[in-house]
Amino acid sequence: MADGILIENVVKTYGSGDTAVHALRGVDMAVAKGEVVGLIGPSGSGKSTLLKCLGAVIEPTSGRMTIGDRCIYDNGWKVRDLRALRRDLIGFIFQAPYLIPFLDVTDNVALLPMLAGKSNAVARKEARDLLGALDVGHRAAAMPSQLSGGEQQRVAIARALINRPPVILADEPTAPLDGQRALAVVGLLNDMAQQFDTAIIIVTHDEKIIPTFKRLYNIRDGRTVEEVPGASVPEVPA
Amino acid sequence: MISLAGRDILHGWGKYMLTGVGLGLLIGVTLSMAGVYRGMVDDAQALLDNSQADLWVVQKDTLGPYAEPSNLAEDSERPIQAMRGVAQAAGVTYLTMQIAHGDEDVRVMVVGAEMGAPGLPGQPTHLVAGRHIVRGHYEAVADVKSGFAIGDRVKVRRNFYTIVGLTSRMVSSGGDPMLFLSLKDAQAAQFQKDSDAILRQRARIAASPQLNPPGNPAVSQAVKAVQSENNNVNAVLVTLSPNAQPDEVAAAIRRWQRLTVYTRAQMEEILVDKLIANSARQIAMFLVILSIVSAAIVAFIIYTMTIGKIREIAVLKLIGTRDRTIAWMILQQALGLGLIGFVVGKIAASLWAPFFPKYVLLLPADSIRGFFAVMLICTLASVLAIQAALKVDPAEAIGG
Numbered sequence: 001m002a003d004g005i006l007i008e009n010v011v012k013t014y015g016s017g018d019t020a021v022h023a024l025r026g027v028d029m030a031v032a033k034g035e036v037v038g039l040i041g042p043s044g045s046g047k048s049t050l051l052k053c054l055g056a057v058i059e060p061t062s063g064r065m066t067i068g069d070r071c072i073y074d075n076g077w078k079v080r081d082l083r084a085l086r087r088d089l090i091g092f093i094f095q096a097p098y099l100i101p102f103l104d105v106t107d108n109v110a111l112l113p114m115l116a117g118k119s120n121a122v123a124r125k126e127a128r129d130l131l132g133a134l135d136v137g138h139r140a141a142a143m144p145s146q147l148s149g150g151e152q153q154r155v156a157i158a159r160a161l162i163n164r165p166p167v168i169l170a171d172e173p174t175a176p177l178d179g180q181r182a183l184a185v186v187g188l189l190n191d192m193a194q195q196f197d198t199a200i201i202i203v204t205h206d207e208k209i210i211p212t213f214k215r216l217y218n219i220r221d222g223r224t225v226e227e228v229p230g231a232s233v234p235e236v237p238a
Numbered sequence: 239m240i241s242l243a244g245r246d247i248l249h250g251w252g253k254y255m256l257t258g259v260g261l262g263l264l265i266g267v268t269l270s271m272a273g274v275y276r277g278m279v280d281d282a283q284a285l286l287d288n289s290q291a292d293l294w295v296v297q298k299d300t301l302g303p304y305a306e307p308s309n310l311a312e313d314s315e316r317p318i319q320a321m322r323g324v325a326q327a328a329g330v331t332y333l334t335m336q337i338a339h340g341d342e343d344v345r346v347m348v349v350g351a352e353m354g355a356p357g358l359p360g361q362p363t364h365l366v367a368g369r370h371i372v373r374g375h376y377e378a379v380a381d382v383k384s385g386f387a388i389g390d391r392v393k394v395r396r397n398f399y400t401i402v403g404l405t406s407r408m409v410s411s412g413g414d415p416m417l418f419l420s421l422k423d424a425q426a427a428q429f430q431k432d433s434d435a436i437l438r439q440r441a442r443i444a445a446s447p448q449l450n451p452p453g454n455p456a457v458s459q460a461v462k463a464v465q466s467e468n469n470n471v472n473a474v475l476v477t478l479s480p481n482a483q484p485d486e487v488a489a490a491i492r493r494w495q496r497l498t499v500y501t502r503a504q505m506e507e508i509l510v511d512k513l514i515a516n517s518a519r520q521i522a523m524f525l526v527i528l529s530i531v532s533a534a535i536v537a538f539i540i541y542t543m544t545i546g547k548i549r550e551i552a553v554l555k556l557i558g559t560r561d562r563t564i565a566w567m568i569l570q571q572a573l574g575l576g577l578i579g580f581v582v583g584k585i586a587a588s589l590w591a592p593f594f595p596k597y598v599l600l601l602p603a604d605s606i607r608g609f610f611a612v613m614l615i616c617t618l619a620s621v622l623a624i625q626a627a628l629k630v631d632p633a634e635a636i637g638g
Contacts, residue, residue, distance in 0.1 A: 048636060057556065057633040086632075087558025094635060098553045102249035107240055114239050115558050143249075159557070171636050 003068045004199030005031040005054065005167050010063030010073075012049050012222075023049040024060070025222035031199040033166065036190050038210060039203045041219035047203050048171070050219065054201070055090055055169050056082045068166040087115055091160030091198070093170040097152035099144035099159075105131065106140045109158045116163060130158045133195075134188065150181045154188070161192055168193075170202040179208045186212050242554075242563070243570035246547075257539055258575050261532065262582025265612060268528040269587040270594070272604050275521045277597035282411040282509035286502060289330070291359045291475035293488050294500045302498075303332050303472035304411055304505075305513045310497065312425075312469040321490055323482030328352040329471030330360035331424045334414060337392055344384050346417040347410035348394060350424020350471075359475035362418045368403030375423055379403035381415035394419070395427045411509050413596045421471070429468040439465060529615060532579075537619035540572045544623035548630055556632035565624045569617065576616035580609050 012024040023046045031037050041047050052058040054065060056072060056079070065073040067089050072079050079085045086092075099108045109127035114120060131137045136154045139147055147155065153173060160168050170189065174182035186202070186209045193200045202213075210216065217224045247254050285304065294303065295310070295318060302308020312329045319327040331350035336343040351360035353371045362370065362379045368388045371377045378399040380386040383406075390401045399419060408416040419427065431439070443449045443458050443465075450458040478487055488499040500508065510518075544551070551564060584605060591598035 052633050052636055055556070055636065057631075057636065083555075083558050083560065086556060092556055092635070094553075098549060098635060100550050100553065102242075102246040103240075107245070111240070111559075112557055115560075115563075120240060 003166070004033045004035060005029065005201065006064075006066040007050075007054065008064040010050070010053060010065060011061045012046075012053055012058070013061045022222055024053070024063075027063070027219070027222070027224050029201075029217055029224055031167075031201060033197045033199055034193050035215070036186075036193045036200040036202060036213065038213035038216040039201055039219060039224075040205070040210065040216060045219045046222045047219055051169050051171055051201075051203055054167075055092065056085050087112060088163060089165050089167060091163070091165040091168040093153075093156050093160045093168060093173045095172040095175045097144070097149075097156040099152060099155055101144055103144075104140070105136070105142050105144065105147070105155050108144065108155060109162050112159060112163050127158070127162060130162055131155070134158050134192075149176055150184070153177065153181075153185055157185070157188060157192065161196060161198070164196055164198075166198060168198055168200045170200060172204055172206070173202065174204065174206045174209055182206055182208055183212065239563075241570070242567040243574065246567070247571060247574060254571075254575070255578065258578030259582050261535060261539075261575060261579035263586055264528065264532050264535065265579045265583025265608070266586030266590070267583075268525060268532065269583055269600060269605070269608055270591065270598055271521050271524050271528065272608065273587065273591060273598035273600045274594065274596055275518055276599035276601055276604065277413070278411070278514045278517060279510055280599045281409050281413045281597055282514060283506065284407050284409060285411050286505055286509070288363055288408050288416075289360055289475055290357075290363065290477065292478040292484055292502060293476040293491070294505050295327075295474040295476060295491055295495070296472070296498050296500070298496060298498050300498060301508050301512065303330070305508050308472050309470045310472075310474065312421075312471050314471075314495065314497065315474045317495060318474055318476060318491060321487065321494070323479050323487040323490070324476055325479045325482075326358055326477045327474050328358040328360050329421060329473070330475050331421065331428050331470075331472045332410075333424065333428045334410060334412070335394070335427075337394055337417070339385060339390070339392060344386075345414050346380070346384055347412075347414045348424055348427055349416050349418050350421040350428070351418055352421050359477050362403065362405050362408060362416070364405045364407060365403050366406045368401070370403055371418065371420055372402075374420055376400060377402045377420070379405060379418040381405050381408040381417070383409060384415035384417065386417075392417070394423075395430065396432075397423070397426070399423070409597070411513055422468075425468040425470065429470055529611065532612070533615045533619050536572060536575060536579075536616050537622050539575065540568060540616075540620050540623040541626065543571065544568055544627050549635065551627050551630045552632055552634040555630060556635045561628050564627050568624050568627055569620050572616040572620035572623070573613060576612045580612045583612075584608075 007027055007029040010024055010027045014021040014023060027050055039047055053060045059078060060073055062075050072085060106124050106127050109131060110123035113123035113126055128140050131140050134154045134157060136151050139151055144152060174185050177185060189200055216227045218227050296302035297308040297310050300306045300308045315327040315329050318324060329352060333348045335348060336345050352358050371379055376399050378401050380401050382404050386401045388401055388404060391398045443461055449461045478484060484501040488501055491497060491499045554564060587600055591600060
């Protein structure tokens with residue numbers, strides 16, 4: 001497997017003793033560069049916990065996680081500057097776009113390279129170029145409230161991609177979109193994964209987009225099972 | 239790096255500005271309260287300046303003439319005048335009273351001053367219109383704050399006086415405008431009894447065998463003459479010769495004339511530390527309360543603004559924004575609110591100060607102190623919001 005995301009036997013337990021909740025019981029996943037995989041599972045199965053562990057937002061109890069060629073967690077050892085890690089290695093796309101309402105579209109995207117130390121002019125140029133590539137360049141000066149839902153999600157994708165992270169974590173990115181737009185977003189993510197050599201994990205409940213994944217992980221009771229879309233019908237909660 | 243605070247403010251500038259204006263009106267009240275206190279101190283200093291005195295000689299063991307009643311014989315000034323180091327000495331009377339002006343009553347401080355020679359202490363200074371008193375009786379000089387005009391006739395006790403001159407900033411320590419009369423007129427106004435009182439007094443003298451001994455009417459005549467004299471003053475104002483030391487001259491007068499003497503510094507202390515001390519404490523309490531209220535309002539506004547952006551803050555943290563960047567954003571917004579509030583408050587205080595019944599003195603130094611106090615209050619008020627923002631878990635941006 002090429003360098004992308006490698007998750008080995010990751011365990012996450014909340015609490016301890018009788019009240020311990022085992023959210024992840026030994027998850028294994030591998031996503032190659034340029035690959036988009038789906039992560040499905042019923043509510044409470046551990047999808048969000050896995051996403052938070054991989055997003056360096058919460059610390060696993062044990063296991064090993066690697067992004068690209070960089071180990072970010074290894075049985076208690078972790079990268080010290082998680083903030084910089086998230087900024088430089090991980091792109092996030094949320095269920096809702098969560099754009100910063102007081103920044104225009106360009107600055108919403110340019111904020112990340114600015115945080116990484118690039119000048120405003122360079123960051124804005126990169127943002128405008130990427131917005132153009134995502135077909136929302138004409139909305140670069142608009143405020144988020146002036147965009148349609150689909151446009152907002154494209155801007156959110158641009159924000160996730162702007163720092164060229166090796167990994168993008170997408171948490172139900174098509175939930176607020178209708179079928180056509182949902183498929184368009186997934187198509188766009190596939191294109192971007194190829195174009196930027198990025199590994200993308202999409203957490204979803206959306207039956208419309210599940211068949212589009214070449215590989216699919218189903219998480220149940222804190223463990224992942226790899227499935228081939230179409231080979232079996234994944235169990236998707238209502 | 240772009241200014242997140244600036245963008246956020248611009249995004250909702252109407253609400254932000256209105257909040258700043260509201261805070262500004264509160265700050266304006268606070269500045270005005272400080273101005274009222276400064277005005278009281280300035281009135282007290284103006285009173286001392288305008289008297290042109292270096293020493294105040296008053297009745298023994300009193301804090302007169304402004305803080306306590308003080309009476310001493312008019313002729314006390316003669317031996318004082320003769321003492322080494324004394325350039326001029328003049329008796330003066332002070333009496334605060336209401337006098338009619340048209341349909342309204344005006345509260346004034348009637349000042350009786352010796353008009354015999356120009357430049358005697360106690361005479362009106364800062365004449366802005368008209369002339370000084372030149373006749374022995376029935377002329378007056380008033381401060382413009384009284385609302386009197388030249389040619390007006392005002393009634394003080396039983397007599398009418400014509401306003402012949404107007405002064406400015408000649409006020410009592412309480413801010414009441416001064417009305418200058420000749421010393422004799424003022425003594426009559428202060429010490430003369432009304433007709434009924436004189437009749438009752440004469441009846442008492444006539445009925446008293448000690449004051450009206452049979453066969454000796456000269457005794458009662460003498461008693462009546464003594465009792466109808468109005469030759470007391472409230473203080474003798476003294477100016478010193480060049481090079482004379484106030485403390486030394488004051489000590490000499492205390493020793494040889496057995497009177498109480500205050501230097502300028504002592505009189506200032508009596509006025510500021512004793513006479514207006516309670517008012518100053520009251521104003522200080524108001525200032526403290528207003529500062530606390532302002533801080534609470536700023537804290538509440540900034541906290542509410544921050545809580546309203548929790549999701550955005552979580553996203554900012556998730557994508558790698560440093561805590562100090564978020565804290566700085568909140569602090570800048572609090573300081574911006576303080577800045578708008580201060581500017582609005584300063585303008586408001588300057589606009590409404592002339593309409594206050596008391597003199598409101600807005601000192602630039604107080605404004606500078608006020609500015610830094612507002613900034614400090616805003617900084618402290620933002621602490622709660624910053625704490626709330628820093629506690630936001632970036633995981634909140636991710637569902638589940």
